[in-house]
Amino acid sequence: MLLEINDLHVYYKSYWYILKVLNGVWLRVDKGERVGIIGESGSGKTTLLKSILKILPQNGIIPRGEIRYDGKNILKLGDNELTKIRRKEIGIIFQDPMAALNPVFTIREQLYDIIKHKMMIEGHNPSSRELHEQAVKILNDVRLPDPERVLESYPFQLSGGMRQRVMIAMALISAEKLLLADEPTTNLDVTIQDQILKLIHKLVIEKNLSTILVSHALGMVYQMTDRVFVLYAGDIMEEAGTNELFNHPKHPYTQLLISSTPRLSSVGVGEGIKGKIPDYRNPPPGCRFAPRCPYVMDKCINMKPGKIQVNKDHVVSCHLYD
Amino acid sequence: MTVENVTTSTRLQKILDNYYVRKILLSIVTLFGISILIFTIARVLPGDPARLALGPRAPEDVVEQYRKLLRLDQPIYVQYFYWLLDVFNGRFGLSLVTFRDVLTDIIEFIPATVELIIFTLIIDVIGALSLGVISGRKPNSIIDNAVRIFAYAGIAIPSFVWAIILQLVLANWLDLLPAYGRLSLGIEVNRITGLITVDALLNGNLVAFADAITHLIIPSLSLAIGSIAQEARILRANLIENINKDYILNMYAHGIPNSIIFFKYALKPSMIPTVTIMTLDMASTLGNAFLVELIFNWPGLSRYGITAMLRKDLNAIVGVVLVIGLAYTIASIIIDLLVSYLDPRVRYKR
Numbered sequence A: 001m002l003l004e005i006n007d008l009h010v011y012y013k014s015y016w017y018i019l020k021v022l023n024g025v026w027l028r029v030d031k032g033e034r035v036g037i038i039g040e041s042g043s044g045k046t047t048l049l050k051s052i053l054k055i056l057p058q059n060g061i062i063p064r065g066e067i068r069y070d071g072k073n074i075l076k077l078g079d080n081e082l083t084k085i086r087r088k089e090i091g092i093i094f095q096d097p098m099a100a101l102n103p104v105f106t107i108r109e110q111l112y113d114i115i116k117h118k119m120m121i122e123g124h125n126p127s128s129r130e131l132h133e134q135a136v137k138i139l140n141d142v143r144l145p146d147p148e149r150v151l152e153s154y155p156f157q158l159s160g161g162m163r164q165r166v167m168i169a170m171a172l173i174s175a176e177k178l179l180l181a182d183e184p185t186t187n188l189d190v191t192i193q194d195q196i197l198k199l200i201h202k203l204v205i206e207k208n209l210s211t212i213l214v215s216h217a218l219g220m221v222y223q224m225t226d227r228v229f230v231l232y233a234g235d236i237m238e239e240a241g242t243n244e245l246f247n248h249p250k251h252p253y254t255q256l257l258i259s260s261t262p263r264l265s266s267v268g269v270g271e272g273i274k275g276k277i278p279d280y281r282n283p284p285p286g287c288r289f290a291p292r293c294p295y296v297m298d299k300c301i302n303m304k305p306g307k308i309q310v311n312k313d314h315v316v317s318c319h320l321y322d
Numbered sequence B: 001m002t003v004e005n006v007t008t009s010t011r012l013q014k015i016l017d018n019y020y021v022r023k024i025l026l027s028i029v030t031l032f033g034i035s036i037l038i039f040t041i042a043r044v045l046p047g048d049p050a051r052l053a054l055g056p057r058a059p060e061d062v063v064e065q066y067r068k069l070l071r072l073d074q075p076i077y078v079q080y081f082y083w084l085l086d087v088f089n090g091r092f093g094l095s096l097v098t099f100r101d102v103l104t105d106i107i108e109f110i111p112a113t114v115e116l117i118i119f120t121l122i123i124d125v126i127g128a129l130s131l132g133v134i135s136g137r138k139p140n141s142i143i144d145n146a147v148r149i150f151a152y153a154g155i156a157i158p159s160f161v162w163a164i165i166l167q168l169v170l171a172n173w174l175d176l177l178p179a180y181g182r183l184s185l186g187i188e189v190n191r192i193t194g195l196i197t198v199d200a201l202l203n204g205n206l207v208a209f210a211d212a213i214t215h216l217i218i219p220s221l222s223l224a225i226g227s228i229a230q231e232a233r234i235l236r237a238n239l240i241e242n243i244n245k246d247y248i249l250n251m252y253a254h255g256i257p258n259s260i261i262f263f264k265y266a267l268k269p270s271m272i273p274t275v276t277i278m279t280l281d282m283a284s285t286l287g288n289a290f291l292v293e294l295i296f297n298w299p300g301l302s303r304y305g306i307t308a309m310l311r312k313d314l315n316a317i318v319g320v321v322l323v324i325g326l327a328y329t330i331a332s333i334i335i336d337l338l339v340s341y342l343d344p345r346v347r348y349k350r
């Protein structure tokens, strides 16, 4: 087991209230496994990924939970060990590459710092020639034409597709074991989405990386993952092998999510379910899906459903299966 | 049209496309407009400048003659035309108070003001940067709250009041710093540039240099406090906002050391709005300098300017206003250059 998350709670504090977003999330990723996380906008997917690297914004707190990576709890790790994991082992592709690249520094400046600090933790202080070679190589790896020009550029001078490739290049520097990809195609032109997906797919296979692919594009997850977790309003609703999940969904939310997506192969987004994500200031005390669930029962209102093993490798959190 | 013509006109087009060329041209037009405006206002205001200059007891025919000499008997546009001719010949017209050319007067008085403003800017930049950084680094800490209280006071209290407070406390009560003037009695510096600190260094006179600095501190500080307060608050707000941006979290995700993240990747983008508002602060500093110079008996342009207003010294009024306009133009160009250095998006748009 490479990564195992148990009972993870994440809150966002503001001056006036607390948003109780993640509500006891669990997750596991085996070595070499490609895991998908699906769920509609606002369900906490990005929050979950950021927690794994402990890079939540400053108002994000983790009051409870455990994130075991390679046997060690990331939340309790000392600075040195955490730095090593961040520089060498886990990489993240942010949702919006424009937002994730510093607007006032060139790609060169940002990429060099990342490469340099990674090499430093390997006990090597690179010369600027080495940095340059590495940067060009890594940009070639993500099929960026004219790496020299890209290095000289500021983010706003690149196209959306190029920015995403730079983002992937950065993530790959650090992702020697685990790659976290947060909706890597949603901010791109439809024509480029497919190219980027294929690129990620190829790189992951080539480097034998474990991955977590976050998306609300179900078709993409269906094609690219071995196992899927369904996240809704900060709770994992269902977990199963990809085929099993898409062909025999058990949880009412998963069923609605899948049936509301027109064609599984398309990049469609499953948000045709009536109602909205609950208010995180005051979320439903029992099942968080209860306000929207067509099968809601009395006990759903006040009692949070547990993890129910319905099948080998298929877990649901729903009172229907008690 | 010949080929040569085409290339000349596209070349001209290119030069005009340059942001700074446009900006400088625009400033020249603006200064020109200001000169017409002030020239006219100074002349249509009630009061007879010739009479004021010569005093109540001068005989009427002498005054009349003086009026002719100043061309006050001619229409304003004719007067303006002659004034403009003067300007192109490097003269700003005669001062009715000192009976010298206004430019000569300005050259004599301006170094004291320039020195004050430059020192104010230095204090402003150092103060705003350090207060902004220490409060933005640890929001809501004790030190941040202290800076907050200081900033509210700094913004709310006008600089001439600060001048009086600081003069009272630092000079009169604590006796730490001199209360008036540019140099202590008995210390002298040969005038080279007119900036005493620079001249003292050029003369190799360190005692005079230190003395000049101690005289600069209170006036500059009172001028700078308002800007420091405002700029520090803006820097703090931007630091706090930017430190949560994905481009910063991305650096954390790669295990980049905190100090590099803060002082390099967060500070640079956060400084842009701060530097941008310095243009506005500069305008108020130039205005406030008038009162502060009076309070500290600072022999700069403002005493000259205020006397000019009171005595209706026509040419001096126009000269002083133009010089201030020019100073503001220069300052805003420098700030523009700074912003475009910090922000590539602006640089490439220009």
Ligand SMILES: Nc1ncnc2c1ncn2[C@@H]1O[C@H](COP(=O)(O)OP(=O)(O)OP(=O)(O)O)[C@@H](O)[C@H]1O
Pocket: A012, A013, A019, A021, A039, A040, A041, A042, A043, A044, A045, A046, A047, A048, A057, A059, A060, A095, A216, A280
């Ligand atoms: N820094 C923050 N402060 C306060 N609330 C936040 C913060 N970041 C996220 N949230 C809130 O937390 C909830 C979950 O956000 P998150 O970005 O994790 O969702 P997501 O599943 O990634 O959504 P999307 O598909 O739109 O990216 C949302 O309600 C969001 O508004």
Ligand code: SF4
Pocket: A252, A253, A287, A288, A289, A290, A291, A293, A294, A295, A296, A297, A300, A305, A317, A318, A319, A320
């Ligand atoms: S627990 Fe109840 S409310 Fe929640 S999904 Fe199951 S049936 Fe619906």
Ligand SMILES: [Mg+2]
Pocket: A045, A046, A047, A095, A182
């Ligand atoms: Mg997200």
